[in-house]
Amino acid sequence: MASEPLPPPPFGAAQPIEAAAEQLAAVLYNDQGLVPAIVQDDENGEVLMMAWMSAESLAISLAEGRTVFWSRSRQELWRKGDTSGDRQWIRSAWYDCDGDVLLFRVHQEGQGACHTGARSCFFRSFGPMPGPEPAVPPTQEESPR
Template identity: 50%
Template sequence: MTETWLNKVNWSADGLVPAIAQDAASGRVLMVAWMDREALKRTAETGEAIYWSRSRRKLWHKGEESGHIQKVQEIRLDCDADVVLLQVEQQGGIACHTGRASCFYSKLVHGEWVEVDAVLKNPDEIYKR
């Protein structure tokens, strides 16, 4: 596959682009992460979400430790070419490292953040360190 499509992405000064993972079936936003050129290229090649971990400074294959891999159904680029949208099938139904379905589990209610989504699996059971 020719890689000229990667040149169309409006990469940030540090070579990254935000990537939104959305459940392909329900449309729910599962998480937001970052991708560098290699992560986006490998995601397209493998059909599984691969991100750039800013904290670890390395590529991160989603689910490499937890088993909660994201099977990519579709990759889209927004109108400004500076955000990637991945429509995914979330393996195991858990996208968040907290053991929840989505990283967006807190809702603003009367000026307070309230956790409104249940933990589906204890993170200690997911990440055996």
């Protein structure tokens, strides 16, 4: 059965990044040829996920303006969102002081980054789930009369 074709990207979504050779040369890969890539929502700063990139998947990501990872479990290029539609359109791309971690600020298409359907892969906290700030101060006990 043929799968449904993906809808075209949102207007203006793909913004390829032309990296300088010395920028790409600053990236350090581990002994499997991979570097961790953090993905952050460019609109609200939420950390969405972390995955791994090879030099090839980094080059494709920058050239196409969307995240492409290396799947360690499947040992193949993982064009994020090709199956789910949840593509990530790169707004800016960063490498850290040591060159061994990448950060992508993206426009997240679809329902979210996580394969569970959650928007972020970080939906479980240690300890009790931190609640939102209370909108109103808690009711004060009345003073003894």
